[in-house]
Amino acid sequence: MTPKREGAWMGSAEVFAYTHASEPYHALTIVAPDVCARAQPGQFVAIRTPDDRSLLLRRAFSIHRVDRRPGWAGTLEIVFDIRGRGTEVLSKLRQHQPIDIMGPLGRGFRMPKEPTNCLLVGGGIGAAPLHFLAEELRGRGHRVDFLIGARSADHLLHPIEAKRMSITVTFTTDDGSTGKRGVVTDVLPDAIVGTKARVVYACGPIPMLRAVAQVCARMKIPCQVAWEEVMACGFGACLVCAVPVRLSSNGNGEDGWGWARCCTEGPVFSASRVHWERVEVPGTPAHEVVG
């Protein structure tokens, strides 16, 4: 008899704080000790939209930060921009209001065992899970450097926090309003060399992940990418969030591939496992239900 599976915590939690430090990002801090106790960087929570029953599905948000100081009920923070009705409703939540959450879900970033130089590469809102990751890596004695890109200066996610948590931070913006003009992959090779990085963690839009993976493959640096794909359930039942991956042991050594579920096998994948030739990139994310 196979052992019983452990599930995510599911229930009504309480909003501890809503913050909207600057456009376009909104943040909710949620009191959820059971989720926090088990949460790993790169994992996500699935949240039901309050009040509006016409919005059926849970929305997936990567865990931006976790605070589990002894003696306090653990809190976690999610960050989002408004992409539709669901995130708009969530941005109206305030302190003490209930929020239906499920988590932690998915498989997070794998962390090195020995002290290692880690380069964290984020694009736009994709930098969100990297803050949690940076805290955990630092706590285990790893060196953390950031490379963060965005459309413009105001789209850089918490740049001051990123500076606080790392040895060096490099910013790029499409319009040059802060840091170097361009995209993260323009400066990635130099950043890898400059920080003596031995592992790269990336989260952001799929074209960025693809470009980061190519640079890392060329420079023979292991790379993990946190994927974003439309989800319906978040726990592996619906097969909506399909990600094409190479199958390691198909025997014939050919184009062995299959779909992995972003929500359960991911959202963090080794970049070398993703079957990039089969990754299709739509013009923009089709929907706000993303991992």
Add this chain to the structure above:
Amino acid sequence: MSQAQPKRGRFVERSAPDRRTEFKPKLGVDLNGVKFSNPVLTASGCFHYGREFEPYLDVRKLGGVIVKSLSVKPWPGHAPPRGAEVTSGMLNAIGLQNPGVAAFCDRELPWLLDRGATVVASIVGNTVEEYIRVTDRLRNVAGITAIEVNISCPNLEDRSRMFSSTPDSTSAVVRAVRRVATQPVFTKLSPDVTDIVAIAKAAVSGGTHGLSVINTALGMAVDTESFAPKLSTFTGGLSGPALKPLALRCVYQVSRAFPDVPIIGQGGIWNGADVAEFMLAGAWAVAVGTANFVEPSASIRILDEFRAYLVRKGVREASALRRMLKDG
């Protein structure tokens, strides 16, 4: 019905209201020989093969599990994006991704049976021959209570039209499956037809034991910012509460035409009252679909609510509801 026994008198019945809350309604249903311990099953494609739900519910407590549709060989399904939320519903274009019937029998079925689930195997194919071969693999397989034939699948031998869209292709598939199957056969009808009663009739003439009513309805959604369809396939199956009135209408029409053919009603069931609504419209049992995605323990909550509903209404037998719809 719990009409007062003449000898006890009305006074006794009214002064002892707790007697009504004491009774345990009979939840078990008998679909002309196919028995479920209660009328709440989980719908195909919305419960995978059950394992993901283990932390959230006990599959033994479900009336049954209708597993994700099985094909002869593994099917990869469609490219993403495969899902989109719409008002009170969702669209999907999974493309019937499944590991194939053999892998199901080897890897998934033993787990379900080990956990005590009542299993209904949903099957698909792109040709009548493929339906026959899946059914053949399930012949005499222990623990398969019934077969549900998913005919909402492109027929490669007929310009990829859905089997479900014509009476002829419906009865052809059902007849072929019926000939090979050792288990009772249910046929799952699509609402995307001119006259669902005509399709139901074709399934019945093909020898179906019962009907699952309904599958998803074909829908579409477009992202107006990017001008892109929200599904890689442009169109996909609509499920969830948005589908419920349509599903109820279909159950009602089919049950009126074939009162003796068991119907498993499905389409947007979200709470106990929804179950009652389907059974009043003529369903013998129901299956919970999209609700499982939002709330993995939904089907058990729905069953509990349905039980409480029966008690509150003084209905002693779930299956009695089928004959309780008032005329006009």
